[in-house]
Amino acid sequence: MVHRLDGDTTGALIIAKNPYVVPMLNQMLRDKTIRRTYLAWVRGAINEPSGVITAAIGENPDDSRTRRVDGPNAVPAVTHWAKVHTVYQNTLVRLDLETGRTHQIRLHMQSIGHPLVGDPLYNPTDDYEGGLLLHAASIKIPLPFTNDLKSIGAPLPPSFPRNFK
Numbered sequence: 001m002v003h004r005l006d007g008d009t010t011g012a013l014i015i016a017k018n019p020y021v022v023p024m025l026n027q028m029l030r031d032k033t034i035r036r037t038y039l040a041w042v043r044g045a046i047n048e049p050s051g052v053i054t055a056a057i058g059e060n061p062d063d064s065r066t067r068r069v070d071g072p073n074a075v076p077a078v079t080h081w082a083k084v085h086t087v088y089q090n091t092l093v094r095l096d097l098e099t100g101r102t103h104q105i106r107l108h109m110q111s112i113g114h115p116l117v118g119d120p121l122y123n124p125t126d127d128y129e130g131g132l133l134l135h136a137a138s139i140k141i142p143l144p145f146t147n148d149l150k151s152i153g154a155p156l157p158p159s160f161p162r163n164f165k
Contacts, residue, residue, distance in 0.1 A: 036096070041117040043115055079096075105134060106119055130161075
């Protein structure tokens with residue numbers, strides 16, 4: 001396993017076929033040559049077409065399951081987002097990660113007032129019962145040894161709404 005997803009997140013992930021390429025893939029993640037794009041439904045209507053969140057992410061001394069913006073031992077984290085469309089005070093966003101911190105998307109979107117729909121950790125009062133609406137839509141990766149750029153996509157699962165009611 002090279003790249004993992006939070007338990008409730010659907011979509012594409014990276015698994016090495018042999019142990020020899022794992023260090024190479026891990027280095028690509030550190031060098032940011034692997035690009036990951038997500039789709040998520042967030043609460044609230046976002047008016048801006050796009051933005052960048054640059055809030056450092058650290059530990060949460062009050063809850064070991066979660067993280068906190070500027071918490072203890074904070075490390076830089078950067079999330080680029082773009083609005084896809086808004087339906088009934090919910091917005092579908094495309095998210096591109098520049099860094100890959102634990103719960104980065106979930107925490108960053110919550111920190112700007114747009115928590116993910118169905119997120120039990122960062123939006124615990126949400127009444128949506130369909131689960132966390134976060135999907136790893138695509139990964140672009142230069143293949144080890146050839147550097148050919150490979151795009152891997154994961155179709156939206158049936159449980160991920162195309163429009164929101």
